[in-house]
Amino acid sequence: MPEFKKFFRVRLGLGAVIIACQTSPFCQAQPVKIQAPENPPFKEIFQKGFRSQGIASIDRLTQDANQTFCSDPRRAQSAAGMKEARMIEQRNLESIKAPTDGVYLGDWRNGEKIAQSGRGLTWSDVPETPVGGGCYNCHQIDEHEIAYGNLGPSLWHYGKNRGSSKEVLIYTWNRISNAKAYNACSQMPRFAHSQILTEKQIQDLMALLLDPNSAVNQ
Numbered sequence: 001m002p003e004f005k006k007f008f009r010v011r012l013g014l015g016a017v018i019i020a021c022q023t024s025p026f027c028q029a030q031p032v033k034i035q036a037p038e039n040p041p042f043k044e045i046f047q048k049g050f051r052s053q054g055i056a057s058i059d060r061l062t063q064d065a066n067q068t069f070c071s072d073p074r075r076a077q078s079a080a081g082m083k084e085a086r087m088i089e090q091r092n093l094e095s096i097k098a099p100t101d102g103v104y105l106g107d108w109r110n111g112e113k114i115a116q117s118g119r120g121l122t123w124s125d126v127p128e129t130p131v132g133g134g135c136y137n138c139h140q141i142d143e144h145e146i147a148y149g150n151l152g153p154s155l156w157h158y159g160k161n162r163g164s165s166k167e168v169l170i171y172t173w174n175r176i177s178n179a180k181a182y183n184a185c186s187q188m189p190r191f192a193h194s195q196i197l198t199e200k201q202i203q204d205l206m207a208l209l210l211d212p213n214s215a216v217n218q
């Protein structure tokens, strides 16, 4: 038999097996049943490693359903997990409240102060400490600030590049309010959802990013 014929016979044979396999329930990947392993000794050590102090209480160790999902990479990355992630995003999106006074942009200068500040909500803070956004921890914002993290994308020229259409206003408001509406396991804190920032503070941060007069858009 000429070589090429043999080659095709083998290839065809293999192809038939693959097609048969793809249509048969036996060969298809079975949905993975994933259950977080209960590990009481670990739980105990973990709980013992923290204590409530000042305004930071131990209940911070309790994860909500969103956090539990994202803390289990095998679950989050499974085919079922991908679907679950879309549902989580939808739930987060639906929970976002538009500004009550309908105003999206506040004072950009104040927004810069909030973006700079990492104070508030830590054990050494008192309840009256104004809470900051700590946005520079993860983002470049005004390019004149040289101390910034890069876990998130640069927000320099944010408004200059995108304009301030209704869509951009709503998207940015939603992102700051609850980033998990767009990425179920986003590392960005949910500033409105978790009651970190007030509506007024978010309006000021919006102005920092979108006001044409803001230092960010020069």
Ligand code: HEC
Pocket (backbone or CB within 6 Å): 115, 133, 134, 135, 136, 137, 138, 139, 151, 152, 153, 155, 172, 175, 176, 179, 182, 183, 186, 187, 188, 189, 191, 205
């Ligand atoms: C712990 C890190 C972290 C902090 C703190 C943080 N972000 Fe983010 N941010 C991210 C990441 C990561 C992304 C990329 C998208 C994603 O994964 O959700 C992002 C995305 C964004 C986006 C969307 C950018 C785009 O191009 O669409 C905006 C707007 C934004 N952040 C604003 C802010 C503001 C304002 C603050 C402060 C109130 C802030 N972020 C604080 C991590 C952070």
